[in-house]
Amino acid sequence: MKIKNLIGLLIIGLVIFSCKKDDNNTVDFDAAAQAIEDDNTLIEYLQSHYLNEEDGGIWTVTNDESPLMNDSRLNVQNVVKDDISYKLYYLKQNEGVTVSPTVADSVLATYTGMRLDSVVFDTRASVIWFSLTGVIDGWSYGFTNFKGGNKVIAEDESFYYENSGKGILFIPSGLAYGNIAQTTIPANAPLIFEFELHAVNDADHDNDGILSINEDIDGDGNVKNDDTDSDTIPNYLDSDDDGDGILTKDEDANEDGDPTNDDTDGDGIPDYLDADN
Template sequence: MKIKNIFFIATFGLLIFACGKDNKEPFDAVAQAEIDDVSLIEYLQSHYLNDDGAIWTITNGETPLMSQVDVMTVSKDDISYKLYYLIENEGSTISPKRPDSILTKYAGITLDSIVFDSNASLSWFSLTNLIDGWSYGFTKFKGGTKVVNTDESFHFENYGEGYLFIPSGLAYANSAQGVIPENSPLVFKIELHDVNYADHDNDGILSIDEDIDGDGNVKNDDTDNDGIPNYVDTDDDGDGILTKNESLTDDDDQDGTPNYLDPDN
């Protein structure tokens, strides 16, 4: 098997977007995480990175991917997942955080070589809308340097490039998506050209700085318990004053909570 010229394969639909789960009987997600890790390790041990940047099946003692990848442990719903990534080029500017936006090209395949999605054009995506394997994996890369040409067109140099090897629990879990069967680990070839630090609600606070509990997940921080996470809530404390009009540092009643998060101020 080989992955070659995958950026020139027609787009099959943006399946990288996170999807709601189908209503199914409960299954053992912990056991599936272990099965996925075995499958990913077998894949990484039986494939190698060719000189052209493509992944090929080992046939003549080539260096396996397993010796080249790094691994990060991701905790989700109290389950520990292993996300493997291979950095061909780290990039030269800044890395995104999990709430940020990325300018990327990519292609995705299953472990049995089915290409299910690709995008050969540079496109912006918010990592908050994508599968967890992307929102975690892209943080290991950096954007490139923008070069503006004389005709005002532009391109990027020294951008981040590599592969993500994602367990199903950080992708679509037990929900089949198009040609992707349920419980499928996925492989993505990615390029990270640019990064935008996001302020989703335009309140003057970067979305990552609205991660009040510091766990990296901005979707579970809701100071006023109105069902709207702070990063998309223009009035974080529900006091009727827009967050952007409140002090981010002052604590008028000296209760340890800054004004913009304190409905008593």
């Protein structure tokens, strides 16, 4: 079976974006057990399929071809989410040449998303920007293993990218949509994404003078669970992180452009995180 044959091209538009889960669907769901099952499923897939270098397609092994599992470019990334360990597999066809994004940055990419049964559920042939804070976790973590390409501008001011990061992500359902079925994606479905990473943008989502990745106060690699003033708005989206009525960007007492190194009352807490300074 060849993945490149679009046996059901169903473009549903940016399905990589994360969705809010319905609590009614999570009752009695064993996410840890599903993570183990997904890993077994992905391993079986990687052992029974290979990458055809001639056409770039993923085919079923039928004649002693070397499977993906034996490809030296295949790597595994361990991701812990909600105290559950997941294995995210990625095949690095080209690393890229510029910089790697963090989980809080934005990327310019093209991609094709597929189920393990080869059905293509989403594709994007022209470049588009994505914030890695607003997509499925498999993307957020997987893209950090690649780098962007070089931008080449032609005489007519059109441009393209060369030496871009290029690879394939093999994502367990727990880092995709979990047990929440989507329009063309069943519940608990591991997914495959072929992609090219063309450019990376260091993100400051709330324009407060602090890069979003640096608003990971607890240092766990997840910027979404840091909320200093407990207003339900994570710091990377909150222009007043400590809720004292003073914008974070205005708490730069020494005016060096960095609010993180100002501690007026000397208590070890930067002013922008200290409501009593």
